[in-house]
Amino acid sequence: MSMQDGLVMEDRTAALRNASEILVVEDSLTQAKRLERLLKEHGYGVRIARNGFQGLAFAREKKPTVVITDVMMPEMDGYELCRRIKGDETLRDVPVVLLTSLSDPRDVIRGLQCGADNFLTKPYEDAHLLRRLHHILVNLELRREGHAQMTVEVFFAGQHHRLTADRIQIIDLLLSTFEAAVLQSTQLQKLNGDYRHALEEIKQAQANFRTLMETTGDAVLVVDAQGTVRYVNPAAELLFDVRAEELTGTPFLFPLEEEGKREINITSPNGDILVGDMRVVNSSWDGEVVRLVTIRDITEMVLLRERLKEEAITDPLTGLYNRRGFLMLGEERLALADRLGFSVVCLFADLDGFKAVNDTFGHEEGDRVLRETADVLRRTFRAADVLGRIGGDEFAVLLVQDGPEGIGAVMARLRHTLEQANVRNENPSVRLSLSLGVSMRLPETPCTLSELMDEADQSMYKEKIAKRKLRSET
Template identity: 60%
Template sequence: MMERDDLIGHADTLRNAEILVVEDSLTQAKRLERVLRENGFAVRVARDGQAGLDAAREQRPTVIITDVMMPRMDGFEMCRCIKEDRALREIPVMVLTSLSDPQDIIRGLHCGADNFLTKPYGEEYLLRRLRHILSNQELRREGHSQMSVEVFFAGERHKLTADRMQIIDLLLSTFEAAVMQTEQIERLNGETRDAREEAKQLQENFRTLLENLEDAVAVVGQDGLVRYANGAAHLLLGDAVREGTAFPFPLTEEKREVSLVLPDGTPLIADLRVTGSTWNRELVSLATLRDVTETALMRERLKQEALTDYLTGLYNRRGFMTLGEDRLQLAARLGQTLACLFLDLDGFKHVNDTLGHDEGDEVLRDTAEALKETFRASDLIGRIGGDEFAVLLLCDESDQVETLRTRLETALETVNQRTSRPYRLALSMGLATKAPGEVLSLEDLMDTADKRMYKDKIARKGSEAR
């Protein structure tokens, strides 16, 4: 055990130690200087081996810490010069090296280095090596004796001349560095294993999420072939998304609705979204299909309701005018005549006033049914408002409309015979046509038919009066 005076002397040695740092990297030099000063050491810095040698000769440091690769003079050459100088040879020299080249150990022994500090180094390791060197300085001075050793290393024979303590310290520091590197490798291997396990778990979690999604997900390669499809995709598309098959929809990166038929024959509307992604290091398209059948049908229903008269099921004025423009363009494209029939119920106000609105609604529904029975499905029929109706149809012959007028009157007569109403259903009618090439708007066509309908109504009233 150390005596009290020895302990005091040892503490003074640590406190009064001056470290000469020889390092051409400003960042590394500043880092070393900060660590050493924070732990009570005096520090000087030299930028290369020649400057370090000059600084040591100018003022003898306690320990020299030197980098290897430097301009003008490297660390090994500086160390050799110091060990050959009688005034400096007792100064311990610690060499900073990555130990990436096994020859560094031999060079260190040849030049007389006392210790290796392996890059990158931890601050605690640096301080521990320094304290070890300082603690054993006196022992080194007392046991200084040169010895010649011949070694066979890295395929070459080397003859080394160094004192026993130097060899032991250098090899111990090398061994400690190797142990630390081994521990670091084991730690990194452990972290790598943990990372692989975590990645594997994340992959399993990701697959579980995909398989449990209600949305259908398909991974499609740039060749258009399916790489993967989750359970929902197989339920929706069946064999169409089997791995290696061509994806059944174009892969444009825009949201759109697609119609498909399930394997059991059920029709379905799906929202298709496509985004770019990677899969097993391959650029792919990620296609997601969501069942929006109910939403699409509801939207269509609302759209239809906006264009349809709720009471009769015919198009309302808005729907009639919107689709009427399409009929106008179709007639022009086909070179056909477009006919417009404008119809008004006779005596409807009297029915409403005397028999009530429920009876009036029944009259409107029966009239709508008569119109549907008379005209084709391709003809446009609408309830324009109140007791007014209109029909747009394409016709080839001039007498075709008159034939339809007769058929409509027959249909109304059938309704009158079928019901026991105290009145008869009757319609005043006006007809207007637009010939191919004639410039006439839909509003003008309907206005002409409306005016002719009123003339017909007046004529019918006059006839009944006679």
């Protein structure tokens, strides 16, 4: 065909489109609007009917060029609509295109029986619909020439069918059916190729997952709904110091009530205690809902954290609690005493003549005196008592009276321990001497820790003043 013939054909096709009105019968508003937009964008006139009865009324009101109707509609389906159109003398030459899923080959027989001219298989591509519509319009004149109908009998799906249709209708219907089959075959081939590609991607993802699980430093375990371990990676074998076969199929050692993270203690076969940061999330494994558990060994980090915490509340020179640590532990002791109904004693101690020690013998000797004083307090009081250096040469003790021993006995023991220290003193010129103050918090007269410490401090200050007065008189 020459270029001029091609231009003439294009002009003719455009003229056919502009002169055409397509009646779309579709009960789905979304599908109807989509089809209306597509056809109007390509120059067709369009009228929409929402059901078979309305479509038949519209066709009788104004004869359409082509009817495109969905098969599955309530009240009057597409086959019945087509049958009534072909039974109407004024409408019988209007081509009818059935929109169907073609899920059953018997749909072709039903299409021939009702007089349909074409099938369009759902879901369809826009280009396919436009090509089919163009084919119908180009052959419209041949259809209207009124070819003689023929009657044939066929045996299909266990039944005899008597079909009356003209040859063009049969050819078009069979061609559209064949085209639909070809398109479905093409789509299946594409899907098959996509399926193979997806399988390759899945295999690659599995290989990547296996590599990740085998090389990660975190222990990874899969635990099913019954709490049984289903998978263990090499890092988990190292963390628990057992082989994967020994863990797989056994109950998981820790409760997994909910998702989240927490620290756990792991006891190794040789008795070492490890600390793990355990994180739990819901996941899927072989189609089952499971718990994906990851555990990271944070033993060194926890030890460092505890050491930093200890350093934050500990006096580095004496090893006693510093003021912050004393206040923090003191509040805990008061809460304990309240729960048990015990009394609490606070003791304040201040070194006598400490400034003279520093001025005369230097700060190294002053530091030794502070350490020796702290050691006296440790030898005097219990491990459960709170001992602190709360100032330069000031010390404090907080003890819960949970036994018969009175404060007088405790003070006597402190003075005895202090004398023993002076006997062993490396520098006879420096004697340890403490001014002491005591306060008591009874269950029936509660007070705050700050008030208890202030009272003990004032009591200690009174003793220090009395000592100075005694020395001045002598």
